[in-house]
Every structure is written in structure tokens, then in C-alpha cells.
Amino acid sequence: MAEDRLIQGRYRLLDIIGRGGMGEVWRARDESLGRQVAVKCLKPVGPRHEAGFLTVLRERFRREARAAAGLQHRGITVVHDFGEDEGTLFLVMELLSGRNLSQLLDDNRRRPLPVPDVVDIAEQVGAALAYTHEQAIVHRDLKPANIVRTADGTVKICDFGIARLGHDIGFTARLTGTGVAMGSPHYMSPEQIGADTVDHRSDLYSLGCVLYEIATGAPPFGSGDAWAVLVDHRDTPPEPPRTHRPDLPGPYERIILDLLAKDPDDRPQDADELGKRLADARDGHTGRTAPAVGGATVPAQRQPSWTRGMTTGSPAAGTVRRPAADRAAAVLTDSWTGGGAGRPHEASPAAGSARPVPPGDDPAALTARLEAGIALSRLGRHFEAYQVCAGVLAGRERVLGPDHPDTLGCRHHLAFGLARLGRLEDCYATAREVAGARSRVLGARHPDTLLTRYELGFVMGQLGKWEEALGTYREVAAARAETLGHDHPDTLAARYETGISLGRLGRSADALAVYRDLVAARTRAQGADDPETLRARHGLGVNLGRLGRWEEALDEACEVAAARERVLGADHPDTLVSRREVAVALGWLGRWADALGNYRRVADARERVLGAGDLEALASRTDEAQCLEQLGRTDEAAALHRRVAALRQERAARR
Structure with missing residues (x-):
């Protein structure tokens, strides 16, 4: 070619x-x-x-x-x-950046891979097989050359569905004249060799062969010609791996030998069972345990290698603030589901022949239109953005189907576009449907599913459904902690919203505990001066005030305001929010003159940056007027109230 x-x-x-x-x-x-x-x-x-x-x-x-x-x-x-x-x-x-397992062994001069690598590969391949077997799909040709470890440690299985084409297309060289044509001889299950019924347990046998090879440097049966290898698979027990690799822990040897059982009924019955056995072997070998919970000790959860550096990408709406590092890495769906790519031709239901997709429904065109809709939303042109996204959704449903991840991604944007149009109840209903569909298609713990649920929690709060929002944020935080780690930015973002929900429900003591833990985690993960750490400290100070602990609240607010001014600048919105919190605490402590200086400083800055008629600037001038009243300066307060009223009328007239 x-x-x-x-x-x-x-x-x-x-x-x-x-x-x-x-x-x-x-x-x-x-x-x-x-x-x-x-x-x-x-x-x-x-x-x-x-x-x-x-x-x-x-x-x-x-x-x-x-x-x-x-x-x-x-x-x-x-x-x-x-x-x-x-x-x-x-x-x-x-296009994968990495090496398949056969290449890794060659790179290592056919010496066995380190035990932690063997375990990691076993766990990741087992998880992938668990998923595919749930879809009633069997690989039938699992071997080291079909398993790739990428540069970031993710392990991927290649060529699903292709092995089943081998016989019809004529790719696979026949091993003998007996008609055996499927699979590779070093990794074939006894039932494949004997032409018996093949199910998902055949893949588990092949995985056992792969693990044996990367753990010892050689496949379980490697001597003689192809037919001799096949006969060994059918009739000969494998030598225990520790015969060749004494440092391999016993529990892993037992798992490999059980995978290589001749009778499928003697193997782990599914990949989920294999995953549990691998987890038990890992925890038993390392002796690691998590902190005691309620007096009980539970096994530690190791963060999988494929989660290193993972984020859920940017939110669909601008309503949820996220760390800059998260916003910069929005590639998760691309790497899991193919991003915006689609198929330029779909099979005709009647004839089975390919029909061209209309130009407007070309996947690249749909992706470009969706990006244009998102850009319109960022410009505040929400109705136009909604119309564009609705058109993209219709096209993706025609080309890809209603449950394709890219279609669901578009529905996600459309759902939260409803919120920006003020249609909160419609947003709430649609986003719940999207969350359910993503859970069904991608899994309940997939980052895209959790992202929809995370943003749904914000809409729940806007609707006053704070108990429901609290439950949602807690579930998202727990799932992210299990998958990504307790100190991952996405986990911490969900915990922050948990604190917000608790505060809204009047449970300030519980919120305070959440924020103290969050401040410690943010400081540990991102540093004391990171904006997200300071945001958590701000929440801590607010809840100290709600509990009437105003001296502590004032100290916290002063420190956060000073840090934000140093890190973000004097006129940054977060700095001004903290400066206002200082004024609130001073007022509660009866120090109104000091409070007035802070209220006025905030009002001046907002008016300078946002304009005199901006709602936040007007709210700050109202704070200033009320503080003047507390000081007995009623004439000045009245004049300021009149000015605010006039500006509000001007604003209403312009609208």
C-alpha cells in the first residue's frame, strides 16, 4: 500500500x-x-x-x-x-503512545517484569474484561501483543471484535490441517483448541497465560511446534510460576494457576471475581490498611495508575468554579470515548449498505457547531447557544444514536443551557436524565457521569433543594475519592460544595468540620496560598461567624483577605468578598467605624471595576449606607440610599 x-x-x-x-x-x-x-x-x-x-x-x-x-x-x-x-x-x-507487553518483555531482554507492574497490568486488564464481558463480548485472542501500556501507565486491550473476523477474512494462518484457525497457540484456552463452547472464561485463561509470561519471562507452554503447544494447553498442567520466579508472592501464583485451569468451571467465574481476588492479594501482600472507621479497619484503596493527573474537564456552565489545573486538562472524554470523532457512514437498516451522512451531520461539523454554541454561551448569548446545541444534539442522535457518549456530552451542555435561560426546573429534569444515561453507558463512577451529577447539585441548590444537593455532593465526593484519591482537586471540589450545602441547611458545625479538613487537604495538595485553599479558608471563616464565634471569624477573614490581595490582587472579586467578610465580622463585634472603612473600600472597588449600576456595586453601596445608619450618620445614609435607588431605576429603564 x-x-x-x-x-x-x-x-x-x-x-x-x-x-x-x-x-x-x-x-x-x-x-x-x-x-x-x-x-x-x-x-x-x-x-x-x-x-x-x-x-x-x-x-x-x-x-x-x-x-x-x-x-x-x-x-x-x-x-x-x-x-x-x-x-x-x-x-x-x-493512536497509542506506549509499548505492547511483548515489546516490554523484549525491551527487558525477556526477563520478567517487576511484580508491581505485573499486578497493575492484571488489575487493569481484568477491569477492562469485566466491562466487555458485561456487554456479552469475548475477545478470543488475548495475548501480549494485543495489550498496550501507554506512557501514562494506562493499560489498554486492542483488537476487540477483530479476532472473530479472522476465520472469515482469512488472516490467521492455520496451525495444522485440522481447521484450528482462531487465536494464538501460546495463549489459547483448552476449549478453543477442542472446538468446545467458548465464553468469557476463555479470555480469563488467555489472561492467565499473559500474566504467567510477564511474571516469569516465558509463556506457560513454549516448547516444540505449534501443535505440541496446543496439546500442552489441553493436557499438561503448567509449572508453578514461582519455580521460575521465586520472589513472586504466593497469592499471585495461586491466581495465575487458577486462571490456567483446564476446566472453565475451575477458573474464576468472571473478571469481577478476579478483581476481588487481586485486591485481596494486594492488600494481604502489602499489609496496608486505611484509618479506622467507627472502630473498624478497612483495606486501603490504592489509586489506579490510569488516574494519574486525571481531571473531569471543564464544566458546561460558568456557574461552578474549578481549579485552573482542572480547566486546562479537558481531555478525559477524548481518551475514553473518542472525543468528537464519529463515523462518516452508517449502515442502512434495510439494505445494510452505507449511506452518506448529510454535510451538516458530519461529526467534525457537529463538533465545530457545538464549540461555537459554547462560545456563544460564554459571551452571554444564551438563547442562541441553546438553539445551536439543540441542532447539534439532533444531528448526533441521527449519526451516533441517543446513547453515544458524544451525544450525551451534547445533552449535558443543553441541560445546563436551560439553567442559564432561567429554566431551572427543566434543567433539573433534563440533567437527571443525562446523569442516568451516562451512568448506564459509561458507569456510575465515570468522571463524565460524576461531572453531570456535580453540576446538577448546583442546580438543586438554586432550586432550594439543599438536602438533595447535599446527598449528591457527598456521593460524588465519595466516588471521586475512591477513583481519583482523597486529595485530588475534583474530589476536593465536591467536598467544598458539601460544605456549602451544610451551611445552607444551617448545619454550620458540620460545615466547619468539612472546611477544616478541606483546608488541610488543599494546603497539603496545592499549598497555603493557592486560590482554592483560600476559598476553603473563607468558607471556614463564614461558618465560624454563623456559630457566633466572631473573634475567630474576624481573624480568619483578615488573614484570607490579606492573602488574596497578595496572590490575586486588591480588586479581584474573591479579595473583595473576603474584605466584605471582614466588615461583617467587625459589625457583629460592634466596631462599626472600622467596618465602614472596609464596606466603602469594597464598594469603591466594585464601582470602579464593574460600573456604578452593577448589582454587586449597588449591594455594596447599600452595605455602606446601613453601616452609616449604625453610626448615627443618618443624613449620609439617606443620601446614599437615594443614589442607589436612582441607579436601580436607570438600570431597570435600560432593560
């Missing part, structure tokens, strides 16, 4: 990055979206190229590729697109 070829007018092949019995893998550029991808080109071979065979083959390929494209899990290589070009079947996948 010539270099620089353009597949289907979109994917420009750049250079070959892999060859095998199933075809070639190219690094390519998606000209529509301007990103690099991997394109696997699969060309039928052999004598069976009559029209009837090819028609069945194409339909089989379309069905299997669509099933692979529907898999949305961090541990599975994303399939962006598929189709046929000049007789070549092709799949477009995410």
Missing part, C-alpha cells in the same frame, strides 16, 4: 507502525479533525473472493466493527471509525 494514500478522502496514511497476519497498521492523520490516529488496514486474502462471500464478509465486518466502536472503557482502545476503501477494510483507532 503506497504511503501518503488518502483513505475514504479523510485519513492520510503516513507510515507503517505494525504488520501482522491481520494486515497493516498505519500512523495516519485525520484531515477532518486535524489529529493523528492509527488505521488498521485489513485486506481479504485467499481464493474465496466471489461476490456472495464478499457481501457476507462486509456485513460481518460492519457488525463486528460497530460492536467494537461501541465499547467505551478506559482499558479498551477506542475505535473511531470503520469502512471499506478500494477493497480494503479499515478501522480507525486512537
